[in-house]
Amino acid sequence: MRIVFVNATVVNTDTTLSDCTVVVEHGKFERVEPGGPIPGGPDTATFDAGDWLLFPGLINIHDHLRGSWLPRCGNGPYENVYQWLRELHAKPSVFAPARERDRIDGHRLYWLGTYKNLFSGVTTVVDHYVRLDSSFYQLPIRLITEFGREGVVRSHREPQLWPSWGEGIVEEFRKCRGISPFIIHVEEGVDEETGTELRRLEQLGVLAQNTILIHGIGFDEEDIALVAQCGCHMVWCPATHEFLYRRTGNVARWLELGINTSLGTDSSLTGGLNLLDEMRTAQRCYSQTFGQSLRLEVLFGMVTSNPARALGMGDTIGRVERGFAADLLVLERDTDRAPLETLLQAEPKDIVLLLQDGQPRFGDERFQWLFESDPQSIGSSPVIVGGRAKWVVGDPVGLLRAVQGDIGRRYRPAFLPFDDSELN
Known part of the structure; x- marks a missing residue:
């Protein structure tokens, strides 16, 4: 047609x-x-x-669809992501939602994440996680899964906290051949423990024009200059930064140096409700942090042309x-x-x-x-969103009923915006 x-x-x-x-x-x-x-x-x-x-259509360059679950988990502020992960293991009560999520069929979590994105105008999303069976990826959204990946820089040091997501940083980068993106979290923290991670990546030789760096909260001026020099791409997740650390990276300086910067929601367990909500968080966070407004044209680029460029698309x-x-x-x-x-x-x-x-x-x-x-x-199926009659691919209401059956209670995450009457 x-x-x-x-x-x-x-x-x-x-x-x-x-x-x-x-x-x-x-x-x-x-x-x-x-x-x-x-x-x-x-x-x-x-x-x-x-x-x-x-x-x-909007592009969400950083999500973890397996983490499509609410409420958010944590009792910050934390100094770094490793501290958050240690608490995840040591304090089950703080992370009860995440443990409840573990009872859900993984395919359903991926569908929940798909709807979280579709309902906010997203047509392309990057799932930064381990490689899964292709059955997880049969979804009505452009799901980017072909890229080199690692979770964190120090996964080899504390694998019980964050096991490797691939074959190791150097090998994952090598397989990209300078073409496919190589994606990794870096300096997700505000302390010395994470403050040397970018230099470690430099030593490993994996900073290049196809490298996408997530977070960069701890970057100092020399780090930012290095990112710009190497032509790496940055991803900003302000909702996660505020929730876990109460501060964010020097995004204003990233932009001043011409670093290609995109916006991502991160996992629902720590990040924004959806990409539209993340855009509003980004504008407010930028204004509060840097004392100036983030131009809407720049913000718009962070969810369209910038992530497309970072992905080589x-x-x-x-x-x-x-x-x-x-x-x-x-x-x-x-x-x-x-x-x-x-x-x-x-x-x-x-x-x-x-x-x-x-x-x-x-x-x-x-x-x-x-x-x-x-x-x-x-x-496809009908759904009521904000009192308005809508139509959507698939059956999100049926999906949510199945999820409720998995956990044995009524549940509707806020990123599924249809009216509660749909579940009666």
């Missing part, structure tokens, strides 16, 4: 185009340009998008542009707000339509027929 949007406002990181015709076909944007002839035909769905804003996702994957987030236009302010204030209920590779994933009930028009679809 061909999908056509006319009179659309298209918002990318560097441009906002008005009165556009956007044509989606074969999973890609076939045309994105002002005006022009409107294609038709029996297999064409045309929508007047005059009251809508069209954004690229800058020419395929992260923009509404001809030839790119048709990942599209549609919101109602608010005439009292600039387009990026509308995005920043958006909630799941405000999403008009979400496409991934041109296929509907979440949207208003009026698009039910669009969901049902794909003969290869896994199915």
Whole structure:
């Protein structure tokens, strides 16, 4: 099916185009340009998008889908992630939610994480975790799993706290061949114990243009300069930083030195509710920490073009542009707000339509027929979000009922925003 949007406002990181015709076909944007002839035909769905804003589908560059569980776990502030992990093992009562999560079928946790992301306009998510059987990855979202990985720099020293997620830092980096991303947590802490981790990675020879560094809270000026010099990418997770450590990294300096910086939610066990919520946390945290506002254009880039570039996918996702994957987030236009302010204030209920590779994933009930028009679809179902009738791929309500059966009690995490009446 061909999908056509006319009179659309298209918002990318560097441009906002008005009165556009956007044509989606074969999973890609076939045309994105002002005006022009409107294609038709029996297999064409045309929508007047005059009251809508069209954004690229958002990219969550850092999540752990197995950790898709609430409430958050911890009793900080902690000096570093290892202290948090030690408490995880020593104080079961503090981490009761995580232990309850262990009773859930792992595939269901991955579906929970998928919905956490879809309901916030995310079409691409990186699952930073050990490699699992491919059955875990059969999900209606672009799940990035092919990359070199390690959990933390010192997994070899305390494997009981954080076992290795791969074949070791050097081997995982080598297998990337400078092409695939190499992803690792680094200096997730505010003390001397974590403060030498970046230099350790330098000694190992794994700082390069395909290296993605998560957190960097403890980076000093020399560390930041080294990251910039090596062309590494940074990922900022402000919700986790505030929750566990009560401080964040020097993101302002990262940006000053031109380091490609992206935003990630991290695991639900410590991080943000979803990526839309994380964007608001990022803006507030930046203002409070650095005494200046984070420009919305910069923040928008952190969830679109920046992570696409970090993943080596800058020419395929992260923009509404001809030839790119048709990942599209549609919101109602608010005439009292600039387009990026509308995005920043958006909630799941405000999403008009979400496409991934041109296929509907979440949207208003009026698009039910669009969901049902794909003969290869896994199915879809109705859901009430914020009092509004919506339609979504799969069956999140049925999923949650199965999860409740696993744990033997009523449960609805806040990242599943449908109304409680759905579970009655």
